[in-house]
Amino acid sequence: MKQIKDKHFIPFIEADKLQARIRNLAQEINKDYAGKNPLLIGVLNGSFMFIGDLFKSIEIDCEVTFIRVSSYQHTESTGEVKQIIGLKEDIKNRHVIIVEDIVDTGMTMQEVLGQLASNKPASIKILTLLYKPEALKVPLKVDYIGFSIETKFVVGYGLDYDGMGRNLDAIYVLDEKS
Numbered sequence: 194m195k196q197i198k199d200k201h202f203i204p205f206i207e208a209d210k211l212q213a214r215i216r217n218l219a220q221e222i223n224k225d226y227a228g229k230n231p232l233l234i235g236v237l238n239g240s241f242m243f244i245g246d247l248f249k250s251i252e253i254d255c256e257v258t259f260i261r262v263s264s265y266q267h268t269e270s271t272g273e274v275k276q277i278i279g280l281k282e283d284i285k286n287r288h289v290i291i292v293e294d295i296v297d298t299g300m301t302m303q304e305v306l307g308q309l310a311s312n313k314p315a316s317i318k319i320l321t322l323l324y325k326p327e328a329l330k331v332p333l334k335v336d337y338i339g340f341s342i343e344t345k346f347v348v349g350y351g352l353d354y355d356g357m358g359r360n361l362d363a364i365y366v367l368d369e370k371s
């Protein structure tokens with residue numbers, strides 16, 4: 194049990210299990226992208242720890258960079274619009290893999306995918322550590338999934354609750370009794 198601010202979290206995915214699954218994902222990348230020099234684009238902040246471990250297990254030629262997604266109110270009718278910031282690389286004709294910590298409603302990834310696809314990469318795929326299939330609100334193809342989980346709030350291994358908990362080496366789930 195971990196207390197973060199006012200909430201209690203209980204163990205959900207152990208560190209060893211995370212690392213074993215991440216090595217499997219890296220093997221899939223090694224196989225699918227051999228000779229393609231893929232560019233991994235990590236979505237900050239949540240993906241930083243995951244992409245570090247994933248990247249270390251990838252053995253083929255590959256590169257890594259990071260983006261952030263900023264939210265701002267566009268107009269009253271369109272509501273929240275997300276914009277990518279920080280991409281310096283030219284991704285035209287590159288094989289791009291977007292690396293996310295968690296896909297929940299899918300809205301962030303749908304937006305990121307659309308904006309990156311407009312730069313004409315050779316291919317573009319989504320890789321996420323965690324995926325909540327029942328929370329998905331938009332059509333989205335997630336190509337590589339670490340773990341499919343229930344629609345519950347999780348922290349640890351890069352994921353935060355109000356800025357805290359990112360340093361935990363495993364995933365914890367909110368104790369709904371707390």
Ligand code: 5GP
Binds near residue numbers: 296298345346
């Ligand atoms: P989406 O646009 O798919 O609804 O949300 C994606 C973002 O919401 C993730 O990158 C993450 O920042 C946040 N998020 C969604 N579910 C969780 C969760 O269970 N725990 C934490 N810490 N963040 C989450």
